[in-house]
Amino acid sequence: MFKRKSLxxxxxxxxxxxxxxxxxxxxxxxxxxxxxxxxxxxxxxxATVEAHYFDTFEEAIEFVGVTPQDYQSxxxxxxxxxxxVVQIEPLQPGQTESETSEPVCFGTFSKxxxxxxxxxxxxxxxxxxxxxxxxxLAPAQSNTVIGIDYSGSNxxxxxxxxxxxxxxxxxxxSIYVLSSMPSGWANVISSARSYQGCARFYHYTNYGGxxxxxxxxxxxxxxxxxxxESEKWCQSCSP
Numbered sequence: 001m002f003k004r005k006s007l008x009x010x011x012x013x014x015x016x017x018x019x020x021x022x023x024x025x026x027x028x029x030x031x032x033x034x035x036x037x038x039x040x041x042x043x044x045x046x047a048t049v050e051a052h053y054f055d056t057f058e059e060a061i062e063f064v065g066v067t068p069q070d071y072q073s074x075x076x077x078x079x080x081x082x083x084x085v086v087q088i089e090p091l092q093p094g095q096t097e098s099e100t101s102e103p104v105c106f107g108t109f110s111k112x113x114x115x116x117x118x119x120x121x122x123x124x125x126x127x128x129x130x131x132x133x134x135x136x137l138a139p140a141q142s143n144t145v146i147g148i149d150y151s152g153s154n155x156x157x158x159x160x161x162x163x164x165x166x167x168x169x170x171x172x173x174s175i176y177v178l179s180s181m182p183s184g185w186a187n188v189i190s191s192a193r194s195y196q197g198c199a200r201f202y203h204y205t206n207y208g209g210x211x212x213x214x215x216x217x218x219x220x221x222x223x224x225x226x227x228x229e230s231e232k233w234c235q236s237c238s239p
Contacts, residue, residue: 081107081151081157081158081159082105082106082107082158082184083105083106083107083108083109083111083112083113083129083158083159083161084103084104084105084106084112084158084159084160084161084182084184084185085103085104085105085106085112085115085116085160085161085163086100086101086102086103086104086160086161086162086163086182087100087101087143087162087163087164087165088100088101088146088162088163088164088176088178089164089165089166089176090164090166090174090175090176091174091175091176091177096177096179097177097178097179097207098176098177098178100178100182102182102183103160103182103183103184103185108125109123109127109128109129109132109159110122110123110124110125110127111125112159112161113132113145113161116143116145116161116163117137117142117143117145117163118142118143120142121136121137123136128156129148129150129155129156129157129159130154130155130156132148132193134195134196137195142165143163143164143165144163144164144165144166144167144168144169144195144196145161145162145163145195145196146162146163146164146169146170146176146194146195146196146198146233147161147162147192147193147194147195147198147201147231147233148160148161148162148192148193148195149162149185149189149191149192149228149231150189150190150191150192151188151189151190152190152191153190153191153219153220153221153225154191154219154220155191155193155219156191157190158188160182160185160189162176162231162233164176168196168197169195169196169197169198170194170196170197170198170199170233170234170235171196171197171235172197173234173235174234175232175233175234175237176198176232176233176234177207177230177231177232178230178231178232179207179230180207180229180230181228181229181230181231186228186229187226187227187228187229188226188228189203189221189226189228190220190221190225190226191218191219191220191221192214192217192218192221193214193216193217193218194214194215194216194217194233195216197235198216198233198234198235199215199216199234199235199236200213200215200232200233200234200235200236200237201213201214201215201216201218201231201232201233202214202231202232202233202239203218203221203224203227203228203230203231204228204229204230204231204232204239205224205227205228205229206229206230207229207230207232209229210223210224210227211224211239212224213239
């Protein structure tokens with residue numbers, strides 16, 4: 001079974017110049033490493049990156065221009081809407097669940113989406129989660145959004161944005177499995193959307209239990225309202 005890792009491949013943008021960086025950590029323990037992502041031209045020229053190491057996560061995210069006030073842990077926003085990002089990778093041969101990150105949460109949806117896409121998508125702070133379209137997500141390059149879960153019906157309230165480093169999403173036949181929901185997200189989902197060829201988006205009471213297929217969109221979850229404990233994305237697979 002794969003352990004969740006913190007911030008696997010998630011990029012943010014420095015406020016001093018448009019530089020994509022990544023904050024990396026193993027199992028949410030120090031050291032926290034910040035490295036700049038090379039452009040294609042730099043990589044082709046054989047350039048190397050400089051790594052910066054920090055003892056605390058707060059120091060690392062401040063270094064890349066995100067303040068501790070912008071960032072919130074998944075469990076620290078009780079009583080208010082939280083907007084979280086989790087990275088999930090395609091199933092590999094022999095795996096039964098995807099490798100995933102711990103959720104990273106923000107006070108606004110626009111900040112969460114900017115963080116999730118390495119700054120490629122910057123929406124107005126007033127943007128509501130229900131307003132997001134696949135066209136808006138098209139500029140994403142460092143990560144691809146494959147799904148958004150909502151704690152409210154009709155795509156409202158708190159959000160969980162699921163991203164992958166696979167630019168093809170589900171279009172290349174990749175399958176993604178969350179056998180258990182990220183911290184704070186079990187039994188709270190009331191609507192959902194999927195993207196990037198993920199025509200089947202299954203929500204289960206537990207992996208293998210009762211299930212609903214949201215396809216690309218579920219404005220409500222019916223009998224599965226607030227019952228999701230695991231999820232699966234794919235293009236044409238069975239439950």
